[in-house]
Amino acid sequence: MQKSKSMVRQFLLLLLTALTLASCYHRSPTTSDALPVPYSAEQLDSISFYSRHHYSENFNFVVRADSLVLLRQQPEEAFSELLTTDSLTVRRHDRLVVADIRMLPTDSIDSVWVQVARDQHTIGWVHESDLLPAVDPDDPISQFISTFSDVHLLIFLIIIVAIGFVYLMRKMLRSNARIVHFNDIDSFYPTLLTLLVASAATFYASIQTFAPDVWRHFYFHPTLNPFATPPILSVFLISIWAILIVGLAAVDDVRHQLPLGEAVVYLCGLAAVCAVDYIIFSLTTLYFVGYLLLGAYVYFALRQYFQHNRAGFICGNCGAKLHHKGRCPHCGAENL
Known part of the structure; x- marks a missing residue:
């Protein structure tokens, strides 16, 4: 017992000595004798x-x-x-x-x-x-930006998208096909995707209007890392990544809710709406009208989804989603 107490005292004494010596040690800061080399x-x-x-x-x-x-x-x-x-x-x-x-x-x-x-x-x-x-x-991102900034290509895209959008909308509305905002599926991802595209287009035009030098530097030195850019570009890059992620989620949700043929038609209509959103908001924001249009578009898109397209009920018999109470269109059961 005494031997163990003696060992404890020796250990504590050694520990105290080590701490004392360590506290007395002062590491002098390293200095360099080399003077800073001035720029020529x-x-x-x-x-x-x-x-x-x-x-x-x-x-x-x-x-x-x-x-x-x-x-x-x-x-x-x-x-x-x-x-x-x-x-x-x-x-x-x-x-x-x-x-x-x-x-x-x-x-x-x-x-x-x-x-x-x-x-x-x-x-x-x-x-x-x-x-x-x-x-x-000599960077693929810079070349992509240059291609989409070409005036002739933009005019061509406007004409093609306008013709295709009008034709597709007319055909889909006549056949009562599914389309975002008007006869949508019970998924918020397509609506969210269109809102992200509209917001990103507005933000893109805002950067070109209010911070053209920042965008020019990004054009010469592009990156997809939102954490390696100024805050204004970080927000834009985050919105681009969000578009990709939400787009994949929308495709997956459409694939599970619609048959293959209807899903392809729906996704084509969704792509057309996103293209129209990009063109409208990227151009109108240059004249400051896009901000008002964006607010109105957000209100319209959310109102359409939550009032007309969101299924708030589930059939008690088959489990199918219902937009309102009453007879289930899938199994015929009454839901009161």
Whole structure:
């Protein structure tokens, strides 16, 4: 017993000694004798250019236009009437890398000249104002944004979607087929999907209107991670992910509630409504009308679902969903 008490005292004494020594130890902060290296004037110019133009040297582009003409000689030689200049052409889908950037304040057309190279033998200079409309960043997300921002494509989509929507709506209403908002199934996912598309389109147009520089930077440096972007873009990316998730849930719910043929027709109608929502709200928000339309659309969609499409009862005999009390259309039982 005494031996055990002695061992306990020794252990406590050692522990107290260790704690005392540890408390006396002070780790001095590590300091570096190296002084911070100042940026050179060229580096500061490069940083300033990147912050305003969102790209710099070694940035990769892909040619979107049919062709792009490059100047072989130095940009200064383009101003000389005594020197003849030579040019070369790069074609659609050629990949280019920014080799150099030069500022020429004396150029009345465009003071920014960019040297791009396809390979070591194909390299030349071009005005930035001629380069950017003809190329896209070499990233699939940037190219997707560029495609959907094309004016001619947007006009074409408006015409096709309008014709298809009118035809499909007329046919479905005549045949009393299922369609979101009007003769919907008992699932909130299709309604939620249309509201998400309308909200995302409104938010997309709002970013382009009130924060165009943020959207331009995102175009040059895209990401699908909503936690790696500014808050305004994070909300937009979260809405895009929500559209994908709710869309999958809507497809699964439709597949379980409707036969295959009716499900395909319903999903086509749902896609048409989403396309119309995207076009209407992305365009009208540019003129600030979209915000009023969005509020009215949210009220209309929720009212239609909860008053006309939501099944609030279940048949006591077969378990089928019912919109109101009375005779069950599936088994004929009376539900009072």
